[in-house]
Amino acid sequence: MSKVVLITGGSSGIGKSIGAFLTQKGFVVYGTSRNPENYKESLFPILELDVKNEKTIKDTVATIIEKEGKLDVVINNAGAGITGPIEEIPEAEIKNNFETNFFGPIKVIKAVLPQMRKQHSGLIINITSIAGYMGLPYRGVYSASKGALELITEAFRMELKDFNIKMTNVAPGDFATNIAAGRYHAPLLKDSPYHKPYGDTLALMNAHVDHGSNPDMMAEAVFKVIETSNPKVHYKVGAFMQKFSIVLKRILPDKMYEKLLMNHYKL
Template sequence: MTKVVFITGASSGIGKAIGDYLSEKGYSVYGTSRNPSKYLNSSFPLIAMEVTDKESIERAVSEVLQKEKTLDIVINNAGVGITGPIEETPHDEIDYAFSVNYKGPLHVINACLPQMRKQHSGKIINITSIAGYMGLPYRGIYSATKAALEVTIEAMRMEVLQFGIEMVNVAPGDFATNIAAGRYHTPVRDDSPYRDQYGKTLELMNKDVDSGEDPVQMAKVIYAIITSSKPRVHYKVGSFLQKFSIALKRVLPDRMYERMLMNHYKLK
């Protein structure tokens, strides 16, 4: 029986790469986008959905269930980037980032759980970020949204295992996608005390994304998780140094690790 996959934020980047890859593998894939009409050449159907709108989420999930009668795999991929000195980042932008990156996936999960409980089966894969394992300068709010999702899913997966449902977190590093273009950047103000440091860090962050890994690498990891009978709780996908930075945080003294990050971002 063909398995049904539901992917949020699937019109571009990692979500699109996953959808294309799983479609080629014979899965029945449905993706979501805020504006599906802009992506008429998608290799899989795109459903209009706004991840900050619970009713929109419920309509999208209902549309898939009406067509397929089942829902086997949910991939929470939709997200937004946000950068800036925390002191200068507008609170409405902070709220929006948490609504998309944290509350959005939880609303999607809640909309899908009744069907998965009924089936007594299902896998929910949450795309977090290696940034969620550490507080990164001028990306602290983004790190916070992903860290919150990581920890919440750790708890929630223990609650839903009794229903035959598995939850997994996949933390990517930098991938070559258009996330930098859609990211909210707190303006680099001429009168800001953070101007020089933030401006240099912003350039470095954008450069890291432009030279990032191929999103197909993420698609292959997702496929391996889907086909695994016992997937791990956490996966990290990215360059060796990005994954190694998580291990270093566990063993290095706090100040030494902080200095390492500041040296990377060329901060004094």
């Protein structure tokens, strides 16, 4: 029987690419969006789900289980970007980012675990970010929310081992998607002490996304993870230097690595 897959945030970007790829491979795929009516031409069904709204999560999971009788793979892909000097980002926006990038996936995981435990099988893939391995200037909140998801996955894996439920992280680097258009930008204030360095860094970040890798690379990587009987704890997908930056952080003294980052961002 074909595996049944749920992808949060499956209407665009990486989620859409993963969904299309898995559909072509014969999987039964359900994507989600807060506004599914805008995606009636999708290659796979798009259901209503807001990761900040527990009721929409439970309703969508119940709908899939009622229709398919099982749920084999859940891909926590829905996420939000955020940029700005930490001092100037409103606390409400910081909390909102964590609600989407950290608490949202946890809500989804809690909603699907009873069914996976009943099946004595299941795979949960959390889409994190290479940015979650390091504190990046003017992306500190994003790095922190994705880093938190990386760490909690490590704990979850050990807690779920007795139930034959697998969990892993797939951390993308920069991909050519619309994430830059959808993220929260702290205003670039003319009288801010961060005006020039934040403005320069913002331009550099947007250029990285515009010239990022094809999201189909992520789709292929996720497919390989699904086909793996015993997934690793962490996967990184992206340009060589982006993945290598994690290795450098592991082996270089902290201040030397910090200097490399500051040179990269011209700070």
